[in-house]
Amino acid sequence: MGIIDSNLSLRNRNKLLLGIWEDEDKLVEATSELVHAGVKIQDVYTPYPVHGLDRVMGIRRSWLSIVAFLCGATGFSLAFWMIYYMYVQDWPLDVGNKPVRFSPSWVPVLFEATVLCTAFGMGFFFFLRNRMIWGIKPELLDERQTDDRMVIAVETDESVDEKKVLKIMKDHGAVELRESNGGVQTTI
Amino acid sequence: MGHGHHKIEITQEQFTVPAKAKRFAIGLTVIGLILAGIGIATMDNGSSHGHSHEATTVVKHDHAATENHGEAAEAGKHVAETEHHGNVENPNFGPRAEFYTQTKPWATRIWSNILIVGYLLFMVSLAALFFVAVQYIANAGWSAAIKRVPEAISTFFPVGFAIAFIAILVAKNDLYHWVHYEHLHLTKGQPGFDAILDGKSWFLNSKMFLIFPVVLVAIWWLLGRKLRSLSVAEDSAQPGDVSFFKKSIRFSAGFSVIYGFTIAVVAWLWMMSIDAHWFSTIFGVYNFATAWVTALTIICLFVLYLKSQGYLKIVTDEHIHDLGKFMFAFSIFWTYIWLSQYLLIWYAHIPEEMSYYQIRFEEYKFNFLLNVVLNFLCPFLILMTRNSKRNPVVLTIVGCILIFGHYHDVWLMVVPGVFGPGQQIGLLEIGTLLTFGGVFIFWVLNALTKRGLIAVNHPYIEESAHHDVGV
Numbered sequence: 001m002g003i004i005d006s007n008l009s010l011r012n013r014n015k016l017l018l019g020i021w022e023d024e025d026k027l028v029e030a031t032s033e034l035v036h037a038g039v040k041i042q043d044v045y046t047p048y049p050v051h052g053l054d055r056v057m058g059i060r061r062s063w064l065s066i067v068a069f070l071c072g073a074t075g076f077s078l079a080f081w082m083i084y085y086m087y088v089q090d091w092p093l094d095v096g097n098k099p100v101r102f103s104p105s106w107v108p109v110l111f112e113a114t115v116l117c118t119a120f121g122m123g124f125f126f127f128l129r130n131r132m133i134w135g136i137k138p139e140l141l142d143e144r145q146t147d148d149r150m151v152i153a154v155e156t157d158e159s160v161d162e163k164k165v166l167k168i169m170k171d172h173g174a175v176e177l178r179e180s181n182g183g184v185q186t187t188i
Numbered sequence: 189m190g191h192g193h194h195k196i197e198i199t200q201e202q203f204t205v206p207a208k209a210k211r212f213a214i215g216l217t218v219i220g221l222i223l224a225g226i227g228i229a230t231m232d233n234g235s236s237h238g239h240s241h242e243a244t245t246v247v248k249h250d251h252a253a254t255e256n257h258g259e260a261a262e263a264g265k266h267v268a269e270t271e272h273h274g275n276v277e278n279p280n281f282g283p284r285a286e287f288y289t290q291t292k293p294w295a296t297r298i299w300s301n302i303l304i305v306g307y308l309l310f311m312v313s314l315a316a317l318f319f320v321a322v323q324y325i326a327n328a329g330w331s332a333a334i335k336r337v338p339e340a341i342s343t344f345f346p347v348g349f350a351i352a353f354i355a356i357l358v359a360k361n362d363l364y365h366w367v368h369y370e371h372l373h374l375t376k377g378q379p380g381f382d383a384i385l386d387g388k389s390w391f392l393n394s395k396m397f398l399i400f401p402v403v404l405v406a407i408w409w410l411l412g413r414k415l416r417s418l419s420v421a422e423d424s425a426q427p428g429d430v431s432f433f434k435k436s437i438r439f440s441a442g443f444s445v446i447y448g449f450t451i452a453v454v455a456w457l458w459m460m461s462i463d464a465h466w467f468s469t470i471f472g473v474y475n476f477a478t479a480w481v482t483a484l485t486i487i488c489l490f491v492l493y494l495k496s497q498g499y500l501k502i503v504t505d506e507h508i509h510d511l512g513k514f515m516f517a518f519s520i521f522w523t524y525i526w527l528s529q530y531l532l533i534w535y536a537h538i539p540e541e542m543s544y545y546q547i548r549f550e551e552y553k554f555n556f557l558l559n560v561v562l563n564f565l566c567p568f569l570i571l572m573t574r575n576s577k578r579n580p581v582v583l584t585i586v587g588c589i590l591i592f593g594h595y596h597d598v599w600l601m602v603v604p605g606v607f608g609p610g611q612q613i614g615l616l617e618i619g620t621l622l623t624f625g626g627v628f629i630f631w632v633l634n635a636l637t638k639r640g641l642i643a644v645n646h647p648y649i650e651e652s653a654h655h656d657v658g659v
Contacts, residue, residue: 049658051654051658052656054658054659055659059659060659061659062659065573065574069572096535096537098535104527104530104531104534105531105535107527107531108531
């Protein structure tokens, strides 16, 4: 698995069964039922974060905080090297007779560079991993999934009992059921 | 809420102080008194350390010299009157030797300890009240489940205030050298006249010093009592009645504005005026940061304790995690403010501003750096990961480090200004901290029994019970 999450891509997929929801509580309920029934969910698409959904889906913790730490450490090191090279090695300046080496005046620069690299790094890797970066075409299962609708997508193969999946979806408040074959959707 | 499909039962809980907790609190006080007693008994003419004894002798000698000749004072006067263009050697800007001469150094040391601990506990308890107010103003839902804990802590602030106030009433002549100067009633032109202290005397005088904080405490106490009584009245209100909540928001807003402006005044009068020639515009914020992070720590520790005793059933790891984040974040905030004060003074290099740091950096280097280790490096490195912020043992250890660290911070605000060089944290200091710490714990545990532990009719109690910060 690369940095860009290929699991999230919809291209080259088998048939997808799609359930569309309007109510987040019912969505969480349906997800929980599907997980308990042993169905492997490809992903759940919601226009905003739904509390508890990550736990129900069994998503493991994001690596984002580790990325943040590494970016912060990088920023700190770069700034340290920059100040050391410019201010100690290359061109020491006497400012009010302050010490040149490791003085308190380094602290704001180190702090700012650390924060800057952490914030930019986190933003960059977050969007990269979630396929929201230049060159990647957005793939929507439903045009309203960025507005007020939520989608559960289940990828099918021989081992999946399609009828069972569709029944669970229907019983737990799906307002619409569809299947998607290579990007072409048909209502069930 | 996402968990709408499963209902959490919210029931009232009544706390009774376990005998073990009572023994612990009383034990702390007793051990504290014993340690303080040993500390006093082993003090050698006002100090338990040979090094500091030596310093005291030197200082006394200097004092005699100054009295006999008055040269230093004369020189100081001259420069002070010509628009403060002095240098480091100018005795009016730096800490002067005669400032550190107390009539009874050992008594002053005891009173300064009581002032430090009283001031810290007073500021912390008041910050707990500010915590309650902030939750209302921010319309915060998550904290509704733990809200009775800061409310109980906030009942202590008049006591903490009284402890500090008694120390000030008894020993203000020795703790604050400007009080000593005030009694001389010098006018311009007389030998020993101090232009800086004279210029500040419209604000920094005994009347203002004693009356202003008392008036402020009365106002805070009234607002705090109102907030607490609204909170209790809500418990027996009709479910769905938000009138108490709305009223609480208004009182919280009022309290926060008053608190925000006036807490700095107490910090100026009681802490900053110890080094009366010195001033720092960020000092009020710095004192607030110290009190605020300590208050968050103490709230967290009490919540953990209640949780370990089986109370606060609707409080989960999620709430603990948020309190841990608060401790982590505001430790960094404290460091930010602490460094801001230091960095600007270090950079500008103006003698009258530097005097405060000169003695702390030259004579108290170990303590000066220990401050950063205890209050920044420890919480920053230990509480960085998610798991440690959700672990009660780690939080308790870091909490104890932070409480001692911020005690140490206040100690470093007071002691170099009162005694000059040569003091250390000894048995007396630890003993005083434990003594009043025990009283504080006993008081707060008792306050927790006075009302239900859960704000059952708080409009956000349901939201708080379902609080979830995600995976």
